[in-house]
Amino acid sequence: MAEPADVLAETFRTEWPRLVSAAMRLLGDLQAAEDVVQDVLVSALDRWPLSGVPANPAAWLMTACRNRALNRIRDEGRARDRTAGLAALLDVAAPEEPYAPAIPDDRLRLMFICCHPVLPLDAQAALTLRMVxxxxxVDIARAWHVPESTMAQRIVRAKRALAQAKVPFEEPSGEELSGRLPGVLDVIYLIFNEGYLAARGDQLTRPPLAAEAHRLARLLTDLLPAQPQAWALRALIAFHRSRDGARLDGAGDLVTLEHQDRGRWDRVLIGEGQHALARAHGDAPLVLQARLAEYHASAPSFADTDWAGIIACYDALLAGEPSAVLELNRAVAVAMADGPDRALPLLDALVAEPALARTHRVWSVRADLLRRLGEDRRAAADYDRALALVDNDVERRYLTDARSTLRST
Structure with missing residues (x-):
């Protein structure tokens, strides 16, 4: 039987959006709602080990959140002012018509609510990633390549800005949905990134996060079928997830794209990606990234990959918004297309980039290029730098094994 703390952790993770949503609907304040949900977590941690796990843990948490939020309203003397608005929730009076939200999914609805235009786009995404x-x-800071303290301050400022602007807890609809879509796309994309390649821990991936991002992307295309970037995100995720079955060997070790068994790729997901990409017209960044993924997914072998097409996509992305991470990925494509000697100067120019200072990736890529060129001593030094920064155990094993193959170190 699972321990109460384990059941609580899993239930809390999956139910968090609904709990925050329910508390916010009552309180009308994001920070207050988060405080209520956190209080309920503490209460459950105290009670469940003694009284046992409830028959329906999610329902227990929801009831506790609603009750605590209502008690908070009463304690602050605001019950009289909110009686009319709370009538349906308190079962005082039945509404004339049942509430039918425009966004049927709790998590997606809360994402649209949190991605409020009063906040800058990066603050929208950071706050929503944390709340929903x-x-x-730590994960969010890594995604932006900034210190944890910087990201924590950004999230606090976002909460404060919403409170000071007295932003109501309201579900957007119509044109508001399209206006908030960029922030929601960023959030789902970053959730998928962490699910596809975990920044830390003993697993290469976090499958529940990747699957949830894919589910949300599918819901987005249902909700906003005329939005090409929603289709592009769905295509991007489908193409990447199609390789899930080939990314690890039987021992749980990393298998790079070059050595993956393409017969194990999921053709249904590749087909979904191609169908979605066909509806993602234009040259927006997500569309270009989906095209990049499609080049890999459609290549019959690594040697037959259209590296020139991939480089052209990176050039178009960089023309729109310079990025050290994109430059790094482009350098890998140049190495595959023209040889490691042509790509090495590109890597040399990136090692001092602040955006890459906290990641092992620039060092691991340069180490691999140096290994291919036979410069084992320099490659070993770069593998050591990468190993000092990597936090994912599967990637660490891969880098350690790669370093051990060098002849003279």
Whole structure:
């Protein structure tokens, strides 16, 4: 039988959006809602080990959140002013018509609510990832390549800005949905990134996060079928997830794209990606990234990959918004297309980039290029730098094994 703390952790992770949504609907304040939900977590941690796990843990948490939120309203002397608005929730009077939200999914609805235009786009995404996406502040900071303290301050400022602007807890609809879509796309994309390649821990991936991002992307295309970037995100995720079955060997070790068994790729997901990409017209960044993924997914072998097409996509992305991470990925494509000697100067120019200072990736890529060129001593030094920064155990094993193959170190 699972321990109460384990059941609580899993239930809390999956139910968090609904709990925050229910508390916010009552309180009308994001920070207050988060405080209520956190209080309920503490209460459950105290009670469940003694009284046992409830028959329906999710329902227990929801009831506790609603009751605590209502008690908070009463304690603050605001019950009289909110009686009319709370009538339906308190079963005082039945509404004339049942509430039918425009966004049927709790998590997606809360994402649209949190991605409020009063906040800058990066603050929208950071706050929503923390409140709804299931990512820790550490995870979010890594996604932006900034210190954890910087990201924590950004999230606090976002909460404060919403409170000061007295932003109501209201579900957007119509044109508001399209206006908030960029922030929601960023959130789902970053959730998927963490699910596809975990920044830390003993697993290469976090499958529940990747699957949830894919589910949300599918819901987005149902909700906004005329939005090409929603289709592009769905295509991007489908193409990447199609390789899930080939990314690890039987021992749980990393298998790079070059050596994956393409017969194990999921053709149904590749087909979904191609169908979605066909509806993602234009040259927006997500569309270009989906095309990049399609080049890989459609290549019959690694040697037959259209590296020139991939480089052209990176050039178009960089023309729109310079990015050290994109430059790094482009350098890998140049190495595959023209040889490691042509790509090495590109890597040399990136090692001092602040955006890459906290990641092992630039060092691991340069180490691999140096290994291919036979410069084992320099490759070993770069593998050591990468190993000092990597936090994912599967990637660490891969880098350690790669370093051990060098002849003279």
């Amino acid at each position: 996406g299931g990512l820790s502040t």
